[in-house]
Every structure is written in C-alpha cells, then in structure tokens.
Amino acid sequence: MLGWQGLAHRYAGGAEIAYDDFELPERHHLLLRGASGSGKSTLLALLSGLLRVQAGELHVAGTELQGLNPRALDAWRGATLGVVPQRLHLSDALTVAGNLALPALAAGQGADTARAAELLAALDIADLAERRPHQLSVGQAQRVALARALMRKPRLLLADEPSANLDDEHTLHMLALLLDAAEREHCTLVIASHDARVVEALGSRDDVVELSLRGRSDDGGSMASRLAGLGRDRTTFWSPGSLS
Numbered sequence: 001m002l003g004w005q006g007l008a009h010r011y012a013g014g015a016e017i018a019y020d021d022f023e024l025p026e027r028h029h030l031l032l033r034g035a036s037g038s039g040k041s042t043l044l045a046l047l048s049g050l051l052r053v054q055a056g057e058l059h060v061a062g063t064e065l066q067g068l069n070p071r072a073l074d075a076w077r078g079a080t081l082g083v084v085p086q087r088l089h090l091s092d093a094l095t096v097a098g099n100l101a102l103p104a105l106a107a108g109q110g111a112d113t114a115r116a117a118e119l120l121a122a123l124d125i126a127d128l129a130e131r132r133p134h135q136l137s138v139g140q141a142q143r144v145a146l147a148r149a150l151m152r153k154p155r156l157l158l159a160d161e162p163s164a165n166l167d168d169e170h171t172l173h174m175l176a177l178l179l180d181a182a183e184r185e186h187c188t189l190v191i192a193s194h195d196a197r198v199v200e201a202l203g204s205r206d207d208v209v210e211l212s213l214r215g216r217s218d219d220g221g222s223m224a225s226r227l228a229g230l231g232r233d234r235t236t237f238w239s240p241g242s243l244s
C-alpha cells in the first residue's frame, strides 16, 4: 500500500531529514511515532503529495509519487486521500452538510448528497446535518471532520496528531472512530502521534505497524530530544551509582 526507499527531505536552509527504508504490509495501518521535530508531519506531507519528493522513491496506493507533476499530484490526492486535520477546520459559515459538500464544490464538482447522508448515518450524526459547527460538541465535530475526510472514498486516511488538545475520553473516541471508519471503508490509516495515550491504544493491535522516526541526524536532533538528553545527563550525574 505504501513504502519508500532512500527518502529524504530538506527544507530551504534546513538540515536533511532522512527516512529509513520502509514498506507497510497490506491490510495494516501505520502509526508514526517520534519526538516533536522528528519529521512526522513532513512525512505525511510527502505521503499526501503536498511536498514534492526531492530524493528517493515513494509509492502510495500503487502510484510512484516522485514521477508526478504538480497537476497530476493534485488529481491523485483528490482521488486517493482523506485527511483529518489537526485543527478540525470546519467552516462556521456553513452547516454540517455544507461542510461535507465544500471539497467537491471547490473542485468544481457536484456535491454528493447521498454519500454525505450515508456517512452521517454511519457515524451516527444524521440528525446534525443542518447544524453549524459551533452548535456541535467536541465529539460530534470530530465525527463531522472524519465524515468530510471520507467523502471521496479515500484509499488512505491520514491523521496528524489526532489527539492534540483532546482529553483522554475524546482521544480514545477519535481513535475508535478512525479504526471503525478504516475497516468499514476499506482504507489504510496513517496516524502520526507522539502522544503516549495513542501509542498505548494502538501499539498492541496486530494490524498496526509502529514506525519510530529518528529525526535529523546532523544537529543532535530536536530541541525536545536535546532537553531529554540534558535530563539523562543529569540523572547519570546525580545517581547514587555515579557517586560511589
């Protein structure tokens, strides 16, 4: 379903982020782990064709992304990907139904009201179609954002830090929604998270492959890992063993 060889990315003026070669087995989901700054969001942007492949090869859902021009990438993305954004990005100027129709309308296509109704029913929020986002609870808004991501029957569903800003209950709710939707819609999940709650909930499943990113190798890593390193040094310095 997806994999890469020799994949690396360098932002203008930044250090190179290199990714170890990887192949996701069929019928598995991917949990991307790694400290903040280790390259999770960059990898999601590469997987979704929002960043061009600069080095290496990357295939997603049967397509070699490094070979596509920007126009072909746009078409491929629309047909293949669903994205649950970190902030849910629902427009309060539109009803729930309007939010689901928006991506198709923006792409110059007709709104698929039957598909919207099917998804709202499957997610148990059929009665919310005419509400505005500010009239939804957090859990309901999560369902609407997921329904919108599924509108075009994606083969791959990406979620970047889906538990950011969520309490424990809503985190588990979001993960269950993602897993249920992936099973029902026969799509592959890619979840990026450095949240221990997400790792705990998904790590024990045998249909989830965990991949830990190391981050940049040439600058000692992110601020977070440098701070973790400082903590380690201090622990060593003050530990009873080191004084004896």
Ligand code: ADP
Pocket: 011, 012, 014, 017, 034, 035, 036, 037, 038, 039, 040, 041, 042, 043, 222
């Ligand atoms: P993560 O999602 O794991 O926190 P990111 O992929 O966002 O990591 O970032 C990886 C590295 O790339 C970090 O060092 C970050 O500062 C850098 N980076 C991310 N986005 C940009 C950008 N648009 N321009 C320059 N550097 C960036």
Ligand code: MG
Pocket: 040, 041, 042, 160, 161
């Ligand atoms: Mg990120």
